[in-house]
Amino acid sequence: MSKSTLAALAACFLFIAPAQAADVAAGKALADDECADCHGEDGTGDDDNPAINGWTVEKFTKAMKEYQDGTRTKNSKMVKAAKKLDAAQIADLAAYYATLK
């Protein structure tokens, strides 16, 4: 197997593993506590905060990782919110927001 094949496989597992363990109800509880103040009860956002409802698990997980490692934006409030989360919490939130339309 080539190095790039291995890297692609590893990337798949990073996305798939948390999705399997995800708990939508826990994600909703966490979202209500930590995210709804800015992004709204149903994730639809407002003039100052982007809508995040209906994001796929992949897109959501990638965004949160990028806030955590500083490669997305330097928006301090959002970086702070993301840094409080562990991988399981991100998976739960991703599963929850993906259910919102």
Ligand code: HEC
């Ligand atoms: C204090 C307000 C605030 C809180 C709390 C907050 N966010 Fe955000 N969030 C923002 C702002 C402002 C942006 C846009 C920042 C930027 O330009 O990257 C954003 C961006 C995002 C994005 C990327 C949206 C896009 O269109 O690029 C995601 C995903 C996200 N937030 C998820 C969350 C989650 C999940 C939580 C709860 C754990 C949370 N946010 C808590 C204000 C907040």
